[in-house]
Amino acid sequence: MNPLCSRCDRVVYPTEKVNCLDKYWHKGCFSCEVCKMTLNMKNYKGFEKRPYCNAHYPKTSFTSVADTPENLRLKQQSKMQSQVLYKEEFEKNKGKGFSAVADTPELQRIKKTQDQISNIKYHEEFEKTRMGGEGPPQYPHSPQQNTTPAYQPPAASQNYHYEPEPAPAPAPAPAPVRQAAAAPPPSSGKRYRAVYDYTAADEDEVSFMDGDMILDVQQIDEGWMYGRVERTGQQGMLPANYVEAM
Incomplete structure (x- = not known):
């Protein structure tokens, strides 16, 4: 017994039968569900066992996940697990050096803030000392009042050998300024x-x-x-x- 066409519900004879998407079609009935363009086995696209052309093939889109109570519970549980793992890693690396936790974003922000505060305090103290805003005036020739420690160069290493650079060759003295050209005198040898x-x-x-x-x-x-x-x-x-x- 010949099957029926999935489009027109008429009998499909073997000479005009198309078997696709688990259904039988007439060659003329195998067309796009939207624009009715006749399709073949090379250019059709199936979606939910229905043929479509390339232009009208249904586009799949991602749906946003709703904040259902179950999703909120899973989100909170994941956050708690992350905190537990972080504390476990912190306890394991405790005492092994500051570098074990120094690369976290929070510690980097705190370190940067402390550096900025230290720079501000340093500049404030430097300006007060330079302008004489605090304490008695400092006299460089008075050892009793000059409390700023003198600069001491670092001690030279015993293995360090200093070799002075060779003195450059003396440059020739500039030629004297000529007043006027003179006639050549007789030869004297x-x-x-x-x-x-x-x-x-x-x-x-x-x-x-x-x-x-x-x-x-x-x-x-x-x-x-x-x-x-x-x-x-x-x-x-x-x-x-x-x-x-x-």
């Missing part, structure tokens, strides 16, 4: 050695490096000389405090 590096600042000066030999040197004035650099062959003015006589 004096030899000097450069003790610093020097870079020419004018066209009539010469550049040299530390250790260069300066030949045919002539004294122009108190601060400047004229000579020829043996390494480069250039002639010109040079500062007298950058070279020394050989």
Whole structure:
């Protein structure tokens, strides 16, 4: 005997029969309960043994738990159990150091408050002492009245070895100020050695490096000389405090 369609209650013949959701349907009757769109075995979604399309499939939502007497009793019981476990852990860790209970939010808040109070009192005492608001005036040269302990540096460790830093190399003295360029004098054959590096600042000066030999040197004035650099062959003015006589 052929079954009846779950939608139209008519006989369903084998050629048009759809067996789904524990029921039998005509192919045309297997449709969405809301929009009546014809469905097939690939795109249907079943809810409480009824077919739905993807757009009208009933959305499940969470319901809020009412504060019934039973729920309130369970909530109170859970809270009491938590407190009992906390006290048991506290008794077990008692005497093992403050760090066992220092990480609780309440103890962290108390510690932070105590630190703030200590900082406020410290600043108040510091301001009173600095402004002389309490007690007789303090004189630094009077040992009887100066009750503030002098600062004592910490004792050095016996194993600590202090090595002074090496003194930096002396910088070359600045070149003397030239008043005016002078004409090169005749050669006299004096030899000097450069003790610093020097870079020419004018066209009539010469550049040299530390250790260069300066030949045919002539004294122009108190601060400047004229000579020829043996390494480069250039002639010109040079500062007298950058070279020394050989």
